[in-house]
Amino acid sequence: AQSVAQPEDQVNVAEGNPLTVKCTYSVSGNPYLFWYVQYPNRGLQFLLKYITGDNLVKGSYGFEAEFNKSQTSFHLKKPSALVSDSALYFCAVRDPGGMMDTGRRALTFGSGTRLQVQP
Amino acid sequence: DGGITQSPKYLFRKEGQNVTLSCEQNLNHDAMYWYRQDPGQGLRLIYYSQIVNDFQKGDIAEGYSVSREKKESFPLTVTSAQKNPTAFYLCASSSIGEGPNQPQHFGDGTRLSIL
Numbered sequence: 524a525q526s527v528a529q530p531e532d533q534v535n536v537a538e539g540n541p542l543t544v545k546c547t548y549s550v551s552g553n554p555y556l557f558w559y560v561q562y563p564n565r566g567l568q569f570l571l572k573y574i575t576g577d578n579l580v581k582g583s584y585g586f587e588a589e590f591n592k593s594q595t596s597f598h599l600k601k602p603s604a605l606v607s608d609s610a611l612y613f614c615a616v617r618d619p620g621g622m623m624d625t626g627r628r629a630l631t632f633g634s635g636t637r638l639q640v641q642p
Numbered sequence: 643d644g645g646i647t648q649s650p651k652y653l654f655r656k657e658g659q660n661v662t663l664s665c666e667q668n669l670n671h672d673a674m675y676w677y678r679q680d681p682g683q684g685l686r687l688i689y690y691s692q693i694v695n696d697f698q699k700g701d702i703a704e705g706y707s708v709s710r711e712k713k714e715s716f717p718l719t720v721t722s723a724q725k726n727p728t729a730f731y732l733c734a735s736s737s738i739g740e741g742p743n744q745p746q747h748f749g750d751g752t753r754l755s756i757l
Contacts (some may be wrong), residue, residue, distance in 0.1 A: 567685075569747070572745055613685070632686075633684055
């Protein structure tokens with residue numbers, strides 16, 4: 524079974540400083556990994572994904588994520604945080620091997636990390 | 643603009659009542675999903691559907707039912723058997739033909755509360 528862990532409930536960072544939101548995963552095969560952001564009372568917005576290739580993936584709004592297979596991690600990063608980045612961030616995984624039985628393509632989500640950027 | 647529309651935004655359920663949450667998409671996506679979001683627990687999958695007239699249970703299907711009569715629509719009914727229905731419900735869709743690495747697109751959710 525696939526799983527995702529986001530070890531920090533909240534991350535606090537000052538505006539202009541770099542930020543990191545951590546994510547580790549567990550799957551049986553090579554993972555498809557995703558990051559989403561959620562603003563209050565809204566749905567999730569897609570930020571970026573890792574499928575294969577370069578370990579550093581660039582996404583929307585200046586975010587990037589680094590895939591590390593040996594550490595089974597996919598941490599979200601941004602060189603300079605903005606107050607408007609304050610939101611709830613979710614890491615998600617899809618195990619391609621898990622689609623062989625029922626064709627299930629749903630994602631498994633972490634519990635979320637609240638990012639608070641102080642001015 | 644293409645997207646997913648969920649309605650209503652807020653919904654209240656009385657004891658013993660069934661309520662239905664609407665989800666419509668105009669993205670021409672084959673797959674649709676329902677998730678439940680509770681504070682501190684992330685999103686949990688209730689039901690999903692990959693094709694019209696077919697759907698599968700997710701991880702927490704008990705007390706819920708769905709239908710998929712049209713490609714664009716995937717309504718979720720919260721039945722009286724669901725004893726703890728208070729949550730934020732999110733509908734999503736994704737393309738299948740473009741491969742399994744496509745991201746899911748989400749609606750803006752329905753917040754269900756008990757009266």
